[in-house]
Amino acid sequence: MNTIDNNYTYAFPAIRGLQAKKEYYVTMFPLKLVTKIFFNDLQELPPEYRAQRVINRSRLPEIARYIIDNPEDYVFSSLTASIDGDLKFIPFSQESQFSDLGNLIISMDSKFLINDGQHRRAAIEEAIQHRPELGNETISIVFFRDEGLRRSQQMFSDLNKHAVNTTKSIGILFDHRDPIRNLTLELIESIDLLRDFTDKEGNSIPKFSPKIFLLSNIYEANKLILSDFNKNEIESTEKEFIFKYWSLICNNIKEWQQVKNKQLNASALRDNYIHSYGITLESLGAIGNFLLKNGKHLLTEDFINKLNNINWSRQNLEDWKDRAIGPNGRITKNKQCVVLTANIIKKRLGLALTQEENIIESRFEQNKRRK
Template identity: 50%
Template structure:
């Protein structure tokens, strides 16, 4: 193969299933040029990935551009249909798999894993052209006719397991609310001891009261924010004050802290041991901050007088739990639980809440 008419990459050769594959470092500027993505050109039977979800691209692009000195992308995996040659730098046993990978200019490349990364890189280069000299690792599989690309995609994703949202929050050191949420948990003894930082839902035998994502989602509702939005110092102070007072006001939580009941009994007997409760309080807390900024603490203290028993059908049936007694957390049940809490602590309902409550009452009748 004439090197003048080929792509040339320093590469490492590997063996899987008795077949060669290659890992090369590719400058970001050439990624959009060699890895074309045209859904109309490639028929479904030869596509190796699902259709590009364009809604994901702006977020990924912003991630690169906003963290230009601290972003991380995993490898792109691609099939190559065309002439491909690997020439070792030398034949020594310890370096015969290091060499030059040459791929014909007329070869077809099809991404098996990383199409959204490729699209985000293309957009990021438009905003920050200086990124072009940086590199991303690309794993090349030789695949005549692109016949194996779908199986490669399937195999790559066969054993993939997404991390839980709690772990995502735990490991996120960029998102301001993630940092604040973890700081609150560390500062409040009850949350420190009884927050599960890995799971998103707790089993009946879990030794914890809440999961990290429950607290984070509650904070989003408290502040009326979306993930990634700016958090002010006043926002941060309010969230911390809210959780400090809440942890002192829920008698059942303190009964667990004082070893008077255990977490299993809490979940089995009270709605305060479930996410629907705290996220509903996020809705109530947001209202209090907007309309009772001077005396909101008085309303939170009233929570200690409420009957949170799961046997209290008149208060919580159809809201926090269904007719089978099963706790249910949906956007609707969160809103209905928040409405009931507002009524119990003497807060008026908004027009939207009145409409939701009327629909609920008609359904009960």
């Protein structure tokens, strides 16, 4: 290690650790210092000469807004960075129990490279522009010695290779700030069928699972019901409508009731019918939105019971092919398919299609005739 000129150094209280026989250091940085020390000036370099990905600017407003909107309970994980320059660690004490607590001294001409967290760094910078007081708060930094481009690229790969995204359902389940999430969980707990047969964790339901619904699908259906309404402040009348709507649906779809009463296996339901899948639940959400805006008076037992006049079988390709079922015979879901599936359900319920739904339906029929 080269001798450090103590007149031109940074000094940070730090904890020293050991990984793969190499020292690393954990310290705390004020957020305003993070934006000054760490730069992202690699945008123009070819990928093979970079040690990190180019920042996706479209992600920054959402991350920054998260900090700005939640100044009293936002949470950020540590940044991981490499130091290309002279550094030394000076323990506060030579006693063994304190030997890994000390000051990390870094030459001021050192270069700092973020190996993991450049989007967080950029979002912090944006958030401080809106709320300067955030600059005095801190974030933990894990520092490693820079050992060249090859090692830095490997660190980036290692840090990201084993990261596993949470499922959408878990993300919803744990997000207490989301009013639609809160309403959805309250709804599920209030209806026996939903409470007993909703998987609150997975992105998909395993073949032999006793569940028939996914939390994420019910959540998305409720989002559709409340589209065009203020989702941050759900009115009591809207909440009452949603609870009544799903209660009537759950009580009147006979195959769902057969699963509840152990007359039909959940796996057999999913194998043979489409009405517990996300595309159908979201289609019912779109219909709920239509009723909430135009036909609350229609929300009766007799009206919802008409759902049993629909042939929900996966073998019913006359109705569901290229709507809820793709060319390969699998359940499909995209925005257009949700509209097309909702169109069939609305027709069976005797509801008029909107102008936009009519346009999509006409195009669908034209393409069908060409095939």
